[in-house]
Amino acid sequence: MQNSEVFILAIESSCDDTAAAVLHNDKVLSNVVANQLIHNQYGGVVPELASRAHQQNIVPVIDAALRKANVQKEQLSAIAFTQGPGLMGSLLVGTSFSKSLSLALNVPLIAVNHMHAHILAHFIDEEGYDKPKFPFLALTISGGHTQIVKVNSFFDMEIIGETTDDAVGEAFDKSAKILGLPYPGGPLIDKYAKEGNPKAFPFTKPKVPGLDFSFSGLKTAILYFIQKNKQANPNFIEENLNDICASIQHTIIEILMDKLKLAVKETGITQIAIGGGVSANSGIRTTLKEAESKYGWKTFIPKFEYTTDNAAMIGIVGYQKYLSNRFENASVVSKARIEF
Numbered sequence: 001m002q003n004s005e006v007f008i009l010a011i012e013s014s015c016d017d018t019a020a021a022v023l024h025n026d027k028v029l030s031n032v033v034a035n036q037l038i039h040n041q042y043g044g045v046v047p048e049l050a051s052r053a054h055q056q057n058i059v060p061v062i063d064a065a066l067r068k069a070n071v072q073k074e075q076l077s078a079i080a081f082t083q084g085p086g087l088m089g090s091l092l093v094g095t096s097f098s099k100s101l102s103l104a105l106n107v108p109l110i111a112v113n114h115m116h117a118h119i120l121a122h123f124i125d126e127e128g129y130d131k132p133k134f135p136f137l138a139l140t141i142s143g144g145h146t147q148i149v150k151v152n153s154f155f156d157m158e159i160i161g162e163t164t165d166d167a168v169g170e171a172f173d174k175s176a177k178i179l180g181l182p183y184p185g186g187p188l189i190d191k192y193a194k195e196g197n198p199k200a201f202p203f204t205k206p207k208v209p210g211l212d213f214s215f216s217g218l219k220t221a222i223l224y225f226i227q228k229n230k231q232a233n234p235n236f237i238e239e240n241l242n243d244i245c246a247s248i249q250h251t252i253i254e255i256l257m258d259k260l261k262l263a264v265k266e267t268g269i270t271q272i273a274i275g276g277g278v279s280a281n282s283g284i285r286t287t288l289k290e291a292e293s294k295y296g297w298k299t300f301i302p303k304f305e306y307t308t309d310n311a312a313m314i315g316i317v318g319y320q321k322y323l324s325n326r327f328e329n330a331s332v333v334s335k336a337r338i339e340f
Helices: 037-042 047-069 088-105 114-123 168-178 186-193 216-232 236-267 282-295 312-323
Strands: 007-012 018-024 027-034 078-084 109-113 136-141 146-153 156-162 271-275 298-300
Touching: 007 047, 007 088, 007 312, 018 047, 018 312, 027 047, 027 312, 047 088, 078 088, 078 114, 078 312, 088 109, 109 114, 109 312, 114 136, 114 146, 114 271, 114 312, 136 236, 146 236, 156 236, 168 186, 168 216, 168 236, 186 236, 186 282, 216 236, 236 282, 271 282, 282 298
Parallel strands: 007 078, 078 109, 136 271, 271 298
Antiparallel strands: 007 018, 018 027, 136 146, 146 156
16 A cells, blocks of 8 residues: 555553654654653552553543644544553553544554564664664564564564563663662663773673573672672672672673674674664663674664654554555454564
8 A cells, every 4th residue: 555645643552651653654743752650669660550541641642742743633544553562451551542543533453563663663764864674683672572583574573582581671670779779770770880890890691592691690690799799898889889880781781792793693694773672771872883893783773762662663663564554453452462
């Protein structure tokens, strides 16, 4: 279905951010996100509170996205929404609203895999940003996922490596919690790491065969390291916070880069794209850019606002699916776990 005037309304509600975006073909006209600060006091996302907040936010967020884009509901070509993976209660809010709006406007309904969207966010038409060419390798890193994906086309992707236990985002956040930092702690580790010595405290990297990852052992090692040093010096964290954060971040980045180098060696693909919330980490972004000259790779790092959960990335998948008539009917359901 080719149409030079395709307007996609995209809705994202997989976790604790309510987001809506309007795309004109592959260009983003608006990308609105409502954050849920209520979870900070609990040290993590509370699913029931998240779904209630989505119910409160979804209408104002969609209204804001349409107004900012200067697009009327009647101009919309299709509604795209996150089908999964995610928190079931949160997904249901976005799915139900999308199905109702699609029916009311009599426009196609498009279901999107959240993890595909993190990868395909690179195809948003954004000035100053190159788009990868197929095939390429995608490193998707977030609070719930750590994957290396071979991307052959928009709808042909293969996971060639993934975490066997915890995701990299969880490793950052749990390490921050061990250090007494508030939730979400990952960005704080990144912040303090900039002022620290990454070689100050060496941590052992897990030995996992092939392209798979493991972070549970690293979290345990960090916990024991902190406990041991606090016994000897109760002020150990305060006196060494920058160095500890830099050392943790350096170790995690090395784990990711070791697997990427192996994936390049095994596939012969030297185009590398990153996506997911943890790809906002400045250390990871810098290391990946340095890999262009160091290893001869071509690396693709998304615009900052397209790294964390957002609806623009849902919209770009929606646009590609619209062009190939990949639509759903009203029987489509949300899925907390979804086949990749």
